[in-house]
Amino acid sequence: MIPAARISAAIEVLDDIATRRRPAPDALKDWGLAHRFAGSKDRRAIGDLVFDALRHKNSSAAVGGGDDGRSILLGLFRRHRGLDIAAIEKLFSGERFAPAPLTDDERAVLSADPLAGAPDFVRGDYPEWIAPNFARVFGDNVVAEMQALATPAPLDLRVNTLKAEADHAASELTAAIGRAPERPALSTLCLRLPLEPGSAEPHIASTEPFLKGHIEIQDLGSQLAAEFAGARPGQQVLDLCAGGGGKTLALAAAMQNHGQIFAHDSDRRRLAPIHDRLARAGVRNVQVRTPRPNSDVLDDLEHRMDLVLVDAPCTGTGTWRRNPDAKWRIRPGSLAERNKDQALVLETAARYVKTGGRLAYITCSVLEEENTDQIAAFLKSHPGFQMVPPQKVVEAYEQESMNILGPAVRLLSNGLLMTPLASGTDGFFVSVLTRTT
Structure with missing residues (x-):
């Protein structure tokens, strides 16, 4: 496919996403099935265009003069890919499979600067609708923080210290993929493997260091949250919402396979991958507690857990x-529902913490309503x-790891926050509590 044909395809996919309010991967998959002539490079290029457009949907729509797929891509090329109008006209030529030529109105809007007072x-x-929530946590820095949250993420890997040392794993990975990690x-x-524009991510799961259990795919923020x-x-230790086991594996490595971890999740389907991951990583101190109907599989753990x-x-x-694409599908009701879930899971977790034990609350959210507010409400009802x-949590990590976090971690009233702008990670909140009675 010629580049202009890929743009036409991306416009079609964006309009499908907007019309049917569906996840972008689903729309891209359906487009690929309906256009089997498109090769893997074509599909990747179209996907890159679609996801880039979704990252910058509002600003691109403002620059492009509309919220349809065509306008958003026009704005994307002008604002975020730095193309002048002449370059855009070559892509939007109307020839063969290219999008229709620019109209006079489109040329006019692309020549303006609508973001100056936006x-x-x-x-x-x-x-x-969620602007007040972000303004609450980021204040005057909200645009810079949110722009960082709209950039592509690198691929982060965690070295599994149960099986490998960091330098050796880095050398193995370099040999396996032909590039050295940061x-x-x-x-x-x-x-860390930064994203290379126009290139597919290396298939880490097929590399020797991954198959040998020397590395695991895990964002640095998630790694640090488990360390904190x-x-x-x-x-x-009880990992109450273990899911596929990413943090369970990190906990096992921190514990050097000594002690006992109980991995549980309310959805047995989310737990399914954990068994193979534990075996590959050489973890021997994890007991998976899979939920069963009409049975409390954790009742023997009440008031027994150190963490x-x-x-x-x-x-x-x-x-x-x-x-x-998830940020455009989130609805106000979603936040309210998650708040209920968080209050319930904190109440459940408290049952298992022994006197002198710790409760670590983690979210991959930056919203105060899901973070400091939840901890404040919990502490009020659980004296x-x-x-x-938070400063002591950071200091304990720095002393143990010999790494300095400095301004990369933001200390809040009831926990600490990591963000792409400050720490180069996904957004994560961590609060650590102790049970005194």
């Missing part, structure tokens, strides 16, 4: 770099718990 939610590319300053165990929980060898980790259900606003000051 609202924050337009310049920052996020839904208008080593972020915040963690000696993170190997403070799991230590010999402890009794209960809650990777709480949330809106996922911190992951919008990886899921740019037997106290918060570990």
Whole structure:
């Protein structure tokens, strides 16, 4: 396919997403099935256009003069890819499979600068209804923070210290994929592969270091969140919302396979991948507690845990770099529902923490309503718990890991926050509590 034909395809997919309010991967898959002549490079290029347009939907629509697929792509090329009008006209020529030529109105709007006085939610590319929520947490810096949340994310890997040392794993990975990973300053165990425009991500799951269990795919923010929980060898730990086991594996490595981890999730389907991952990583101290109908599979753990980790259900606003279409599908009711889920899971988690034990609450959201507000409400109704000051959580990690976090982590009233702008990670919130009675 010629580049202009790919643009026409991307316009078609964007209009399908808007009309049917469906996830972008589904729309792209259906387009591919209906156009089997398109090769893998074509499909990847079309996908890149679609996801780029979704990352910058509001600002691109403002520059392009409309919210349809064509206008958004016009704005994307003008504002975010730096093309002048003459270059855009070559792509929108109307020839063969190219989009129709520019109209006089389109030339006029592309020549203007509509973002100069645009609202924050337009310049920052996020839904208008949630603008007050983001302004609450980011204040005057909201546009810069949200623009960072609209950039593509790198591929982060965690070195599994149960099987490999970081330098050896980095060398293995370099040999396997033909490029050396970056080593972020915040963690000696993170190997980072920045996104290369126009290129597909390496298939890490087929590489030797992955198959041998030396590395795991996990965002640096998620890695740090697991570290902040403070799991230590010999402890009794419950990963209450374990999902596919990403943080369970990190906890096991921090505990050096000593002690006991109980991995549980309310949805047995989410737990399904954990067994193979545990085996590949060489983890021997995890007991998977799969839910069963009419049975409390955790009743024997009440008041016994040194640490209960809650990777709480949330809106996922911190992951919008990886899921740019998700921010346009989120609805006000979603936030309210997640708040109910979070309150319930915190109440459940409290049952298992022993006196002197810790409760680590984690979300991949940047919204105060899901983070500090939830912790404040929990502490008000549970006087037997106290918060570990966020500064002490950071200091404990720095002392243990010999890494300096500095301004990369923002200290809040009831926890700490990581964001793409500050820490180069997905957005993550962590609060650590102790049970005093």
